[in-house]
Amino acid sequence: MAILYDVLMSPEFRRAFLRLEGAAQKRVDAWIYKLRAAEVSGTPHDEGWEIETEAGEIVDFEYQRRTIVLLNIREV
Secondary structure (H helix, E strand, C coil), X not given: CCCCCEEEECHHHHHHXXXXXXXXXXXXXXXXXXXXXXXXXXXXXXXXEEEECCXXXXXXXXXXXXXXXXXXXXXX
């Protein structure tokens, strides 16, 4: 599976990611990998995009050419 997108993490995303427990970090990381490989594209919302993991973590992000900018993580 080829990686098609680079990733940048905002400070807010990084802080939220580090607050997650180990299993949640792995779920979010797996979805980020799927985004980078263009297996999933996310759902448009507000001014950007989002994906939701199986356990309810929501990753807010935006596309900037060949880069995915991770903005924040919300929990449902």
